[in-house]
Amino acid sequence: MSIQMTPVQTPTGGVNEIVPVLLPALKERYAKRAARLMQLAQGHAMGDYLDFCARIAQAQQQLLEQMPVPAAQVAGLSERLGSGQAPLASSDYPRDPYWQQLLQALIERLYPEANATVRTTLDTLRRYTSTELEVLASALLAGEHEQVDSGQALFLWAALSLYFTQLASALPASARAHLGEQRQHCPVCTSAPLASVVMTGAQAGLRYLQCGLCECRWHMVRLKCSNCEATGALDYWSLDRQDAAIKAESCNGCHSYLKVFYPERDPDQDVLADDLASLALDAEVEREGYGRSGVSPYLFPG
Structure with missing residues (x-):
């Protein structure tokens, strides 16, 4: 890979230097997304679905504020830097059960206003064991979308993305661009x-x-x-x-x-x-x- 993540380094200060990687900023990230979705929903042919996705983003914002990623998870991130490999490689990163806690909390927040079809999907997700959820997550992250129901994938990804975005935001990392x-x-x-x-x-x-x-x-x-x-x-x-x-x-x-x-x-x-x-x-x-x-x-x- 021609961009590699490394421990934080002092910038060289070059005026024309291109920053290889921009880590995500968390402040109001999902609240702003929810507001944009609601704005775009007005008069849109997919307005109802855009509004529903806005509710997902609102729930993500609530979870970000009320259930942030555990400090122990953040503390261990520095150990995954400097190897030349992606530090949060979705195929082998040891996912913490925290992401499943996010999923369950997301379900609880969305369930009261969900329609019958969505409630059926959420009920199915509730019934999965921890092991079954990990299998679905691995398939989804590997791009094996045919292995995961598309309705379930929406909520699984919302929890996984909230988890990985918090980790990425907390990375004590710089990036180095290589030729290639x-x-x-x-x-x-x-x-x-x-x-x-x-x-x-x-x-x-x-x-x-x-x-x-x-x-x-x-x-x-x-x-x-x-x-x-x-x-x-x-x-x-x-x-x-x-x-x-x-x-x-x-x-x-x-x-x-x-x-x-x-x-x-x-x-x-x-x-x-x-x-x-x-x-x-x-x-x-x-x-x-x-x-x-x-x-x-x-x-x-x-």
Whole structure:
């Protein structure tokens, strides 16, 4: 992997230095997402589902405040740095039972206002043993989506993502970029990117990929496919205008696509929320024969 996480180091101070990895900030993260989902729901064809996902985000915010990741979990993170491997690699990170506590608490918060279909799904999740939940989590994190009911995956992922995002935020880490490719997966947890973001502020104009699990962002040069890293074979699609705030970047080499977000054109964007609200763009690009290289945490296959 050409970006590696290392123990915290003193910045070199170069004015043009590109920060390889941006760890997620937790403050009001899910509250802001919930507000954006509710805003996007107004008059939207998927308004009811956007509102439901807003309730999930609200529950995540409550759990973040009331049930933060145990201090012992954070204390051990430094031991996983400096090996050259992703410190929170989802395939081998020893998950703490805490994530299952998050899942059960999430179920309790969502159950009272859930409809009959959702309650059936939540009841099924309640009945699983700890071992069964770990098997489902492992399959989901490995991308074996056919092994997990898509309705259950939504809630499993909400708990897992809240767990891994807290861990990522607490990493006492820097990142070091090396020459070479292999930036298709998150250097923190190895998950696939949800989308690209063309940044504003200190990283203005740079493209970062956003992880769909731990929500870290890592740098990848523009005009390069985020899936196969080919250059010169990219097209950009939008539903309305040339300066759209969301586009789809497709590759004629591997026939995949991933959305690109431009917060400069819409400062209120939240990648997860706006991704869900822009599924019409996915439909059009997939009609052209391209397959999405990432998965929406709010819409698993199945």
